[in-house]
Amino acid sequence: MAERDAIPTETAAAVKLVVLDVDGVMTDGGIYYAAGPEGGTLELKRFEITDGLGIKLLQRAGIEVAFVTGRHSEIVEMRGRELGVREIHQDPAAKKLPIVRAILDRKALDWKAVAFVSDDLADMPVLKRCGLPVAVANAVPEVSAAAIWQTTRPGGSGAVREFAEALLRARGDWDTVVGSYLAEREVGADG
Numbered sequence: 001m002a003e004r005d006a007i008p009t010e011t012a013a014a015v016k017l018v019v020l021d022v023d024g025v026m027t028d029g030g031i032y033y034a035a036g037p038e039g040g041t042l043e044l045k046r047f048e049i050t051d052g053l054g055i056k057l058l059q060r061a062g063i064e065v066a067f068v069t070g071r072h073s074e075i076v077e078m079r080g081r082e083l084g085v086r087e088i089h090q091d092p093a094a095k096k097l098p099i100v101r102a103i104l105d106r107k108a109l110d111w112k113a114v115a116f117v118s119d120d121l122a123d124m125p126v127l128k129r130c131g132l133p134v135a136v137a138n139a140v141p142e143v144s145a146a147a148i149w150q151t152t153r154p155g156g157s158g159a160v161r162e163f164a165e166a167l168l169r170a171r172g173d174w175d176t177v178v179g180s181y182l183a184e185r186e187v188g189a190d191g
């Protein structure tokens with residue numbers, strides 16, 4: 001991908017499902033291990049709070065959000081549940097294509113309806129097929145080359161929020177969605 005223009009309007013308008021990779025996209029890719037109680041191991045990941053609101057704004061615009069990751073971690077379930085993400089798929093074999101295909105079949109969507117935000121090689125099969133392939137700033141060269149849009153922010157530091165805003169702006173939905181979000185928070189204002 002060359003320079004970072006706006007997401008093409010028609011491409012953006014076709015999107016009904018935003019698929020997010022987790023490690024390196026929703027996080028900086030770091031996985032922290034700590035010795036837990038009774039000889040167990042604790043695993044920690046850091047999520048960016050502004051990405052969470054970005055996901056909520058996409059949902060508010062009627063776009064479904066899915067997590068599709070090649071590792072299994074209870075933390076991902078927790079973060080997804082907190083954000084109202086219903087499609088959470090964790091495949092330790094990192095075979096993402098059949099997972100996304102199954103979602104599309106179930107929802108009767110085609111590939112044009114899919115945006116995929118990605119960073120590494122396991123994402124390539126989905127990236128090559130989806131209507132809006134997106135790379136985060138820290139993506140490997142193959143992923144960046146296959147994307148039609150790239151965030152300036154790296155995964156775990158607002159890349160998902162940046163993409164959410166760019167997608168909603170390209171669709172002409174940003175002002176409406178933000179307006180309704182803010183209006184709901186005017187409760188208690190004196191007028």
Ligand SMILES: [Mg+2]
Binds near residue numbers: 022024
């Ligand atoms: Mg990744």
